[in-house]
Structures are given as structure tokens and as C-alpha cells.
Amino acid sequence: EVQLVESGGGLVQPGRSLRLSCAASGFTFDDYSMHWVRQAPGKGLEWVSGISWNSGNLAYADSVKGRFTISRDNAKNSLYLQMNSLRAEDTALYYCAKDFEVRGPPDDNWFDPWGQGTLVTVSS
Amino acid sequence: EIVLTQSPATLSLSPGERATLSCRASQSVSSYLGWYQQKPGQAPRLLIYDASNRATGIPARFSGSGSGTDFTLTISSLEPEDFAVYYCQHRRHTFGQGTKLEIK
Numbered sequence: 001e002v003q004l005v006e007s008g009g010g011l012v013q014p015g016r017s018l019r020l021s022c023a024a025s026g027f028t029f030d031d032y033s034m035h036w037v038r039q040a041p042g043k044g045l046e047w048v049s050g051i052s053w054n055s056g057n058l059a060y061a062d063s064v065k066g067r068f069t070i071s072r073d074n075a076k077n078s079l080y081l082q083m084n085s086l087r088a089e090d091t092a093l094y095y096c097a098k099d100f101e102v103r104g105p106p107d108d109n110w111f112d113p114w115g116q117g118t119l120v121t122v123s124s
Numbered sequence: 125e126i127v128l129t130q131s132p133a134t135l136s137l138s139p140g141e142r143a144t145l146s147c148r149a150s151q152s153v154s155s156y157l158g159w160y161q162q163k164p165g166q167a168p169r170l171l172i173y174d175a176s177n178r179a180t181g182i183p184a185r186f187s188g189s190g191s192g193t194d195f196t197l198t199i200s201s202l203e204p205e206d207f208a209v210y211y212c213q214h215r216r217h218t219f220g221q222g223t224k225l226e227i228k
Binding site: 095111113 | 158
């Protein structure tokens with residue numbers, strides 16, 4: 001069974017940094033692109049970033065480009081999101097999601113499955 | 125940028141009834157349209173991909189149709205566990221704003 005477990009969320013002041021992690025199991029991690037998708041409280045879904053299976057291709061939403069950095073460690077079956085210069089509008093539940101297809105591109109695919117998310121609150 | 129507009133925002137139906145949810149794209153997306161279900165307190169779950177293909181483990185009462193700019197998710201006979209929020213998504217990651225399917 002595929003499992004994705006996010007961690008690292010919390011309360012952070014505007015302008016500060018936070019690093020999210022996602023521990024993956026139950027599938028061949030280095031065969032799949034991985035993604036971060038967020039959901040602001042009571043709102044809809046927004047794709048944040050994706051990374052190819054070999055870290056060769058990275059993709060970002062315009063709203064986070066230049067502030068967030070996605071990375072992965074295939075030896076540790078882990079996905080990361082380094083979030084810098086955080087803003088109030090970054091407050092959301094951040095989901096880790098597996099790409100639908102083996103070795104699909106990081107900016108063009110479906111998300112299946114998703115983790116349960118980690119909450120990031122940006123507030124002074 | 126492609127914009128996806130879902131309608132209605134809220135749909136009130138009873139168990140056993142048929143549900144029809146709509147997603148309209150601002151420009152053609154061919155068949156690159158998917159649907160997700162999100163229940164309260166849970167992560168989204170992929171239901172349909174490439175407009176009409178059911179994801180693994182999704183019951184046959186869920187079906188998707190459409191191409192170009194107009195797409196439909198149909199639930200043939202609502203079960204109590206189907207009441208949730210449904211999102212459409214373009215394959216290049218744009219989401220619609222969601223349709224809440226509630227019990228009448």
C-alpha cells in the first residue's frame with residue numbers, strides 16, 4: 001500500500017522559512033515524479049511544485065517561484081519543500097502527492113495518491 | 125493560463141438520485157481533464173483521468189465524459205459516502221473551484 005506522510009508544518013512568522021518533508025513507502029519511489037499541492041483553509045486546491053523522478057526537472061507555480069525549492073532524496077524515499085520568504089497567503093494544508101505515471105513529467109499529470117497533509121500557518 | 129469553471133457550486137440531492145457535475149475549460153484541453161473527490165478532513169482522491177477513465181478501485185457508478193471545453197462527472201446512483209466536494213483538474217495542474225455535493 002502506498003503511504004505518504006508529511007511533516008514539518010507549523011506556525012511561522014511572515015518572512016521566515018520552513019522545510020516540509022514527505023516520507024514515502026509502498027512503491028518504487030525513484031520511478032515517479034512527486035508533487036506538493038496546497039489547500040488554504042476552506043478553499044480549493046492549488047498545485048505548488050513538482051519534481052521529476054531523477055530531480056532533473058523541477059516545476060513551480062508562479063505564486064511560489066523564486067521562494068520555494070522542491071527536492072528529493074531517492075535513497076531515503078523522501079520529498080522536501082524548502083519554503084522561504086513566507087507570506088500570509090502561503091497559509092495552507094500542504095499535501096505530498098505521487099505522480100500517476102511511471103517517469104512522467106513534473107508539470108503534466110495527475111496526482112494519485114495524496115498524503116494527509118501538514119498545516120503551515122504564516123502569521124505574526 | 126487555462127481556467128476551469130465548475131457548476132453548480134453546490135448540488136443538493138438524495139441518496140439513490142443521479143448526480144451530474146460540470147466543468148468548463150476556458151480553452152480546449154482535449155481529453156486532459158481529471159476529477160477528484162474530497163471528503164471532510166480527508167485528502168483528495170483521484171476518480172477519473174483523461175476525461176473518462178476510472179482510477180483504480182473507483183466504483184462503476186462514477187463516470188466521466190466530454191472533450192474540448194465541456195466535461196461532466198456523473199454519479200449514476202448516489203450512495204451516502206458520495207457526498208463530498210468534487211474538483212476537476214487540467215492535466216497541467218489547474219484546478220476548478222469545486223462542487224459541493226450535499227444531502228438534500
